[in-house]
Amino acid sequence: MSLSDAVGPDAPDPYELLSWYAEMGVTEALDETPRNHFADPAPAGGNGQPRLRSLPGRPAAPARPMAAAATAPDDAALSAKALAREARTLDELKTALAGFEGCALKATAKNLVFADGNPEGRVMMVGEAPGADEDRIGLPFVGRSGQLLDRMLAAIGLSRKDDVYIANLLPWRPPGNRTPTPQEVAICLPFIQRQIELADPDILVCVGGPSAQGLLGFTGILRSRGKWVEYDTGARRIRAIATLHPAYLLRRPLDKRLAWRDLRALKAALDGKN
Numbered sequence: 001m002s003l004s005d006a007v008g009p010d011a012p013d014p015y016e017l018l019s020w021y022a023e024m025g026v027t028e029a030l031d032e033t034p035r036n037h038f039a040d041p042a043p044a045g046g047n048g049q050p051r052l053r054s055l056p057g058r059p060a061a062p063a064r065p066m067a068a069a070a071t072a073p074d075d076a077a078l079s080a081k082a083l084a085r086e087a088r089t090l091d092e093l094k095t096a097l098a099g100f101e102g103c104a105l106k107a108t109a110k111n112l113v114f115a116d117g118n119p120e121g122r123v124m125m126v127g128e129a130p131g132a133d134e135d136r137i138g139l140p141f142v143g144r145s146g147q148l149l150d151r152m153l154a155a156i157g158l159s160r161k162d163d164v165y166i167a168n169l170l171p172w173r174p175p176g177n178r179t180p181t182p183q184e185v186a187i188c189l190p191f192i193q194r195q196i197e198l199a200d201p202d203i204l205v206c207v208g209g210p211s212a213q214g215l216l217g218f219t220g221i222l223r224s225r226g227k228w229v230e231y232d233t234g235a236r237r238i239r240a241i242a243t244l245h246p247a248y249l250l251r252r253p254l255d256k257r258l259a260w261r262d263l264r265a266l267k268a269a270l271d272g273k274n
């Protein structure tokens with residue numbers, strides 16, 4: 001069913017159809033044939049066809065809840081903790097995440113977005129969650145925000161290739177880039193915590209409010225950015241700081257001066273000057 005098919009007496013209201021697409025997180029129309037992100041990954045005897053019923057009338061709701069949502073949140077968080085703890089290397093952690101079915105975001109995402117940059121770098125940056133570009137490519141911070149982040153790093157002489165390891169609080173894109181729910185954050189938290197422990201950076205930089213809240217317990221990024229705190233990785237205590245998200249800076253360029261202060265503080269810390 002495409003918008004161009006939606007004609008005739010039984011056709012749905014185009015506005016309603018578009019609203020439904022938006023609600024379901026549809027932000028792109030790339031494929032010739034529809035792809036059902038809600039389909040069971042291994043349908044018993046299924047024919048692989050999308051399970052969303054076609055119109056007429058009104059847009060159909062997904063035929064069944066997402067497979068990944070079948071696990072109760074508490075069980076999912078417990079299983080995330082156990083899996084994360086068992087991983088002894090970053091590669092093992094990535095494999096564990098790829099096989100984890102406890103977070104519903106996995107069902108709607110195209111790719112797992114694990115990390116980019118140098119895992120040996122002295123700085124680890126953790127953003128919020130992948131956007132559309134990151135979801136498509138499978139790497140964090142590759143869209144417009146990522147390009148700004150790279151320029152910000154370059155301004156203090158750092159590059160993602162050599163100096164910085166980059167990941168996100170959540171490794172799957174929330175549909176339509178909506179804010180992750182507290183439940184989704186709680187379920188994925190053990191993985192990013194273990195990722196930080198295994199990468200073992202000297203300095204952790206939380207990029208944006210959700211990352212600062214999830215990892216450092218900060219509320220109100222404008223109030224809490226730029227303040228040094230200690231972060232316990234589980235193996236040792238390291239320095240941590242929160243800064244403004246580049247997506248926010250693209251909307252509020254005047255606040256780049258605040259981010260610049262944070263970057264200078266980061267540079268001074270790396271140089272042993274604060």
Ligand code: URA
Nearest residue numbers: 127128129130140141
């Ligand atoms: N915003 C984030 O927080 N992370 C990304 O990877 C991309 C955009």
